[in-house]
Amino acid sequence: MNHILLITNENKIIETFPEKLILLRESDELSYCDYNDAPDIVFSDKPDIVIIHEHSDKQKTLNLIKYIKTQTESVLLLIDKYDRDFILSAYDDGIDDYFLVNSDPSEISIRTVNCIKKDSLKKTIKRYADYLKQYEILDNEDEFISSKSSQQIIDRELQKRNFAKGALMVIAPDEAGKVTYSSSKIALAIKKSVRFSDIILHSSGTKMFILIYEGGISGAVTILDKIKQELNGEISIKAGICEITSNKFAVLEKHVQCALSESLLSGQELVIYSQDNNQQDENWLEPPKEKNYKLFKNAFNKKLEKVIAPVFYRLQKSWEEKLFNTKVEQYTDENQSIFRLTNPKQTSLLKIVYPGFAKVIVYITHEGLDSPENSEISLALNQINNKEITNIVENFIREFKSTIE
Numbered sequence: 001m002n003h004i005l006l007i008t009n010e011n012k013i014i015e016t017f018p019e020k021l022i023l024l025r026e027s028d029e030l031s032y033c034d035y036n037d038a039p040d041i042v043f044s045d046k047p048d049i050v051i052i053h054e055h056s057d058k059q060k061t062l063n064l065i066k067y068i069k070t071q072t073e074s075v076l077l078l079i080d081k082y083d084r085d086f087i088l089s090a091y092d093d094g095i096d097d098y099f100l101v102n103s104d105p106s107e108i109s110i111r112t113v114n115c116i117k118k119d120s121l122k123k124t125i126k127r128y129a130d131y132l133k134q135y136e137i138l139d140n141e142d143e144f145i146s147s148k149s150s151q152q153i154i155d156r157e158l159q160k161r162n163f164a165k166g167a168l169m170v171i172a173p174d175e176a177g178k179v180t181y182s183s184s185k186i187a188l189a190i191k192k193s194v195r196f197s198d199i200i201l202h203s204s205g206t207k208m209f210i211l212i213y214e215g216g217i218s219g220a221v222t223i224l225d226k227i228k229q230e231l232n233g234e235i236s237i238k239a240g241i242c243e244i245t246s247n248k249f250a251v252l253e254k255h256v257q258c259a260l261s262e263s264l265l266s267g268q269e270l271v272i273y274s275q276d277n278n279q280q281d282e283n284w285l286e287p288p289k290e291k292n293y294k295l296f297k298n299a300f301n302k303k304l305e306k307v308i309a310p311v312f313y314r315l316q317k318s319w320e321e322k323l324f325n326t327k328v329e330q331y332t333d334e335n336q337s338i339f340r341l342t343n344p345k346q347t348s349l350l351k352i353v354y355p356g357f358a359k360v361i362v363y364i365t366h367e368g369l370d371s372p373e374n375s376e377i378s379l380a381l382n383q384i385n386n387k388e389i390t391n392i393v394e395n396f397i398r399e400f401k402s403t404i405e
Helices: 011-016 038-045 058-069 084-093 105-134 150-160 175-179 183-193 216-231 249-266 294-319 386-404
Strands: 003-007 029-033 049-053 074-079 097-100 167-173 199-202 208-212 237-243 270-272 327-332 336-343 346-353 359-367 375-380
Touching: 003 038, 029 038, 038 058, 049 058, 049 105, 058 074, 058 084, 074 084, 074 105, 097 105, 150 199, 150 208, 150 249, 167 175, 167 216, 167 249, 183 208, 183 216, 208 216, 216 237, 216 270, 237 249, 249 270, 249 346, 249 359, 249 375, 294 327, 294 336, 294 386, 336 386, 346 386, 359 386
Parallel strands: 003 029, 003 049, 049 074, 074 097, 237 270
Antiparallel strands: 167 208, 167 237, 199 208, 327 336, 336 346, 346 359, 359 375
């Protein structure tokens, strides 16, 4: 059974409208109320579909639509005559469809039945979304993919779908943007700017990944421009973008994180990853020139073997017994080194990533109620020594301790 509520201040609408709903089932229920009673009835009865007849004061109709959308998913607008601007405003506020009072009964019924089907689909999707939130695959607040599941989801998408014309973008607030940062505003701006084929995923801290199915670099730039327009200068953000050149998330993450770091450090609005210099220039659409990074890679491997891995191992053994009820983990591979501290109150991660070229980037992420600010450190290869890495890791541990003591 579907409960349909008609909101109108005109008795003639109540008298004539039911006979136009010729395709509804006998079990479907149609009830009525006026504008004054509508908020209370919608709140208490939670109808499946609300049909709202336009008020002589159109702003009252728009205000009521906004309220109804906080209580129920599906709203149809019933209008006396066509008014393009009013209809567009109603769509902006959340209506699913509209029809005229003098529309053919078959049109009214078909649009109502379609709305009922859409409402049923929305409820099914919501039920599945609740399951995904329960298992921490979706974020509870914005329903984007959680940071916990981002890598698995992107890897699966890259293997199952053809992203030859796609791109990966990561966005984050800059220093000024952190002051005015609002996760809900960022989420809303992203939702209004992407397409259904794009996938939004949480990264560490305040960073967000957007996996773009089609449009490539230019499509990513267009989405970024739309997000900035939606934010209207309230939150300043920077972005790193890369083409989909691999079906491995670890490779693409390294590219976009490197580009984002360049953007944050240089103050550029966005940086597009390239094999040449990881910076956007006038020729960023041209195929990148090949360059031999073997010397840089060999230098990093030596730093990894002689400095980073030994320091991580030594500090792990040193702090395992000093940090109460805390798991201390560390590991390295050819492109990154991880130092993780996990406590019931707090999880903190220090990740050293080699993006290519003559530098590494240190990402420090704290996830907890009283977490210090997350940060990034860019180090030239010749700056990597025992003292420098030890200082960075010990500062990271001190920040972690401050949140659990």
